[in-house]
Amino acid sequence: MPPPVKLAIIGGGPSAFYVASRLLSLLPLKDPMSPPLRVHLYDRLWAPHGLVRYGVAPDHPEVKNCTNKFDTTATDPRFRFFGNVNVGSTPLHSIPHALHLPLTSILNNYSHLLFATGCTIPTQHPAIPPSAWCIPALSLVHWYTQHPSRPPPPALDKISHLTLIGQGNVSLDIARILLTSPSVLRQYDVPEHVLEVLSRSTVKHVSIVGRRGPLEAAFTTKELREMINLPEASMIPIEPTLLTPPSGVILTRQQRRTLELLQKGSKNPPGSTPKSWSLHFYRSPASLTPPSSASASDMVNLTLAHTRLDPATARAVPTGETSTLPTSLVVTSLGFHADPETTFYDPALRHLRSSAGRITTSEGSALKNIYASGWAANGAKGVLASTMIDAYAVASTILSDIVPSSEAVTTTALPPPEIGMASTELLNHHPNLDALPSEIVHGIKEGMVTQYDDWKVINAEEVRKGEALGKERERMSWDEALSFIALSRARP
DSSP: OOOOEEEEEEOOSHHHHHHHHHHHHHSOTTOTTSOOEEEEEEOSSSSSSTHHHHTSOTTOGGGGGGHHHHHHHTTSTTEEEEBSEEESSSOOSSSTTSEEEOHHHHHHHOSEEEEOOOOOEEOOOTTSOSBTTEEEHHHHHHHHTTOTTOOOOOOGGGOSEEEEEOOSHHHHHHHHHHHSOHHHHTTSSOOHHHHHHHHTOOOOEEEEEOSSOTTTOOSOHHHHHHHHTOTTEEEOOOOGGGGSOOTTOOOOHHHHHHHHHHHHOOSSOTTSSSEEEEEEOSEEEEEEEOOOTTOSOOOEEEEEEEEEEOTTTOOEEEEEEEEEEEESEEEEOOOEEOOTTSTTEETTTTEEOEETTEEEOTTSOEEEEEEEOTHHHHOSOOOHHHHHHHHHHHHHHHHHHHSOTTSSOOOOOOOOOSOOBOSOOOSOSSOOTTOOOHHHHHHHHTTOSBOHHHHHHHHHHHHHHHHHTTSSOOOOOHHHHHHHHHHHHHOO
8 A cells, every 4th residue: 555645735726626626536535545645725815715715706606616516525534624824934914814834834744745826916017017096906806705815995986987907807807896786796795895885886987908909808708798798888889990800810719709799799889878898909008197286187197008919929019109098097907926935936937836737946856746736837827627627637646646556546647747856855754644733733722723614614604694685695704704713613
């Protein structure tokens, strides 16, 4: 039988859970050929499921169905979840209540380690740095999902025109939330304090700016169709020449459907609704000029450089022309990168150094029994389905290290990369399977570390409160969760 395996997974999002579920299912508890196994997930957030809870738009509840699978995974007695724990070299300033756990404590207590830490830092545009008039999209997403970082609510009652930079699904999520009546959103997983701010919103128009054309837009046809069918908003028609594909270009199915939707326009005729939205193609931010003290207007001037596609590279290049777009607030939605403070971060890649699921040194050698999956390994791209496929491949790589090829368990691991294995070994070959780092033991005793049983009780209470309000759930803040956990633990 293979030696005991004790795997720590840093991160509690979909990739982490998919890897855990795959390993636990391929190494059944009652199979005599399975090695003694423990899988422990550590997440800086007190609630599990990562972007499923704190990134998915509230009016897309069907996307969250994967949590049913994660709940099943958590019933395996070999699995444990530890929330509100930040593993790293420095304390987490954005979530000050998170327990700090040095990486050395993980290395000393585990035989295998997986980084599934995602990409948590928003990409900024160099021409328009954050300011009172320019914020990252993540700030709005974290506000309406009640993320533990607790970003301030936007002053929507002082905004008439909002401009989104970037034409991906996150931009369309934000635009849809702002252009949908709170009476419609109320049925979903939207906290009451968010609905209250949305009810006072004076936003009348949302501009969505992209540096390339409609054929290159990153949003999906599903999200575009939702925008086009908004009941209380209409789309400003797009110049027809922009919707005519270049001669000789063979369109994909998605590109063809995108053009058809844009040519057809919104369900509501332009000008017939209290709110509106527009797509601005071939435009890139050049500067942002705040209102002068002498101006009666609170609008800022966003200067947009006009662009065209370089046929050789398909990259957007400036034409030399510019235009000005007056707006109340600019929101940048340009993707994400991994936290540079994460161990093994590569600034050139903007995510962790890895190859075929294995963390590598700066010299290119693989570190024994240390892995990466999901956005942490590949960058911020893909959807839940691609995350699952990647996680299963990484699980197979881990399994190939655990179970020799002569054993009964077969794997579907990718061919090993053409890289050597580093001589340095950082993990503990013979850990105590059921022992926890002393910091975690203390954190559990003090009530600062959440476990999956805590989450199940909180989840049930959030759903119960939501049902009383006629909605999907009413979320708890950390302070509310902390008090509720203490009460539930005190009950006999």
